[in-house]
Amino acid sequence: MRGSTELPLIPRYFDLLVLLVERRQDAVHRREIFDAVWSDVVVSDSALTQAIRTIRRALGDDPREPQFIRTVSRHGYRFVCADTVEEPDEAQAVVPAPVPAPPAAPQADRIEAALSVLLREPGGGEDEDNAAARRDAAETLHQLGTAEALAALDARPGHERARAHLRDSRWDVPGAAPVPLVGAPGGPRAIAILFGLRLRRARRLAGERWFKAAVGGALAGLVAGVLGGTVLWLGPGSHMTPTVPIVMGLLGMAVGGAGAAGVGAGLAAAEVLVRSWRRTSLAVLGALGGALAGALSHLFAQWTIQGLFGRDMSPIGGSFEGLVMGGAIGLGYALATPRPEGGMATPTGWARVRVALVTGVAGAVAALALAATGSQLGAMSLDFMARSFPGSQVSFEPIARLLGESAPGWLTRVAIGTGEGLAFGSGLAFGLTHRPR
Secondary structure, three states: OEOOEOOOOOHHHHHHHHHHHHOOOOOEEHHHHHHHHOOOEEOOHHHHHHHHHHHHHHHOOOOOOOOOEEEEOOOEEEEOOOOOOOOOOOOOOOOOOOOOOOOOOOHHHHHHHHHHHHHOOOOOOOOHHHHHHHHHHHHHHHHHHHHHHHHHHOOOOOHHHHHHHHHHHHHHOOOOOOOOOOOOOOHHHHHHHHHHHHHHHHHHHHHHHHHHHHHHHHHHHHHHHHHHHHHHHHOOOOOOOOOHHHHHHHHHHHHHHHHHHHHHHHHHHHHHHOOOOHHHHHHHHHHHHHHHHHHHHHHHHHHHHHHHHOOOOOOOOOHHHHHHHHHHHHHHHHHHOOOOOOOEEOOOHHHHHHHHHHHHHHHHHHHHHHHHOOOOOHHHHHHHHHHOOOOOOOOOHHHHHHOOOOOOOHHHHHHHHHHHHHHHHHHHHHHHOOOOO
């Protein structure tokens, strides 16, 4: 509130302002701000810069001569208003008003001025100042009225870029109306520009999340392979050597890492590029990433085994299995991390464990369905390859005997597949949600 005037801020920006006021004796480090205000989501550095810029605009602050928020170079920010008074919640806090601004121009002129910034050609490149100016112009248009801005924009030259900036900034302006792109003039180009904006801001974070997802899947495959190999080595009727758990662990790590790299890339891309349809985008892009990883893995195995030993490996798992697993894991992850405003979720503590378990259960259900209908997943693909070579030392009969089957059958295939899906989904989600430092 400024006097009796309400100044709208989105909740996270308000939380940031409260944090700076509470810690006004200190210069608050950027990392502390991220951990306190964006604890459940990963955002790029530009998100904090944008938040500070929005708060300053609401307070009427000038970053060159700050009355409220001062930038501490290479550290963070500090609230510097000396006339700060704390009162009980039931009382209305009085915030000193800055010097009154000159009378505002007519709304039509303000809309036109902001549109001229958005419609300006980027020229040889979009530096940080130009990007900030476009962002401010887009937020101003939302405050003046999204519908009025879109009506004034119409199909003027450069309207696709303007629509992309309006769509991207609407999440940071309270009460901003939707900015439809599908079916709008120049919609496909506007969507491409929008994705480019988001990808440039978050490509480092997306790459790190993809890598962590791949590592999580690889470690899950390693653990599952070692455990499975140990059962094969020590199970009833086994004739295998003590090296089997090691070999199985390495194979599991390779398969799990490759699969998680594909699915994780799809999930990271979905969280970075899409905010409006998060659940759908995670399922679709996770499925596409899984299908690509499955196809490449199948092709590599087929070429290797057929080229070296002349054996047909076409029945082993491939793109279809990757498609189903990736889609199910993406959907499970989306259900476990509901975020209406989109973004890269980073639950911590037991919340992170819960997300990993829910995602793992989704993977287990998909793997169970695939195994029950005869599809070959990682371990059963290995069993198929072992049975293709007479005299092979690898046999899944010890596990089958533990499950009451004389030889690997439907029950063995389902039990192993379900365990694989659970481990794979859990490991991938646990790695994906690791918070970058």
